[in-house]
Amino acid sequence: MAFVKVATLDELWSGEKLGRVAHGRGILLVNLEGSVRAYEDRCAHKGVPLSEGRLEGRVLTCSAHAWEYDACTGEGLNPRSAALRRLSVKVEGEDILVDVEPERTAGEPGHAGQTGSGGAGANRGCS
Numbered sequence: 001m002a003f004v005k006v007a008t009l010d011e012l013w014s015g016e017k018l019g020r021v022a023h024g025r026g027i028l029l030v031n032l033e034g035s036v037r038a039y040e041d042r043c044a045h046k047g048v049p050l051s052e053g054r055l056e057g058r059v060l061t062c063s064a065h066a067w068e069y070d071a072c073t074g075e076g077l078n079p080r081s082a083a084l085r086r087l088s089v090k091v092e093g094e095d096i097l098v099d100v101e102p103e104r105t106a107g108e109p110g111h112a113g114q115t116g117s118g119g120a121g122a123n124r125g126c127s
């Protein structure tokens with residue numbers, strides 16, 4: 001695992017979301033009042049990229065069938081049983097870095113599920 005630069009703060013203003021690809025994985029970045037979060041860019045329903053959805057406040061709505069998530073926590077709002085896979089993110093200066101593993105192919109050992117975040121600017125807001 002390694003942190004890779006995926007964007008800059010100039011590309012992700014407060015209240016915005018952004019889709020990126022790193023190591024073959026879709027990454028969703030959100031900036032909530034200066035707090036940057038990163039998730040896999042896949043809706044828990046059928047995998048549609050949430051970067052194509054809508055962000056209103058901290059509510060992230062999928063463009064396909066309107067499932068809703070709390071963009072601050074990744075937890076499902078509708079339905080509550082849904083959840084996004086959160087990726088570790090840190091902000092260094094203007095750079096946004098995400099801890100991304102390359103996409104695994106079938107038969108390879110699975111990933112235990114990385115959660116959390118770190119670094120300056122990664123945990124502010126979302127109160």
Ligand code: FES
Binds near residue numbers: 046048066
């Ligand atoms: S794929 Fe997102 S709600 Fe169906």
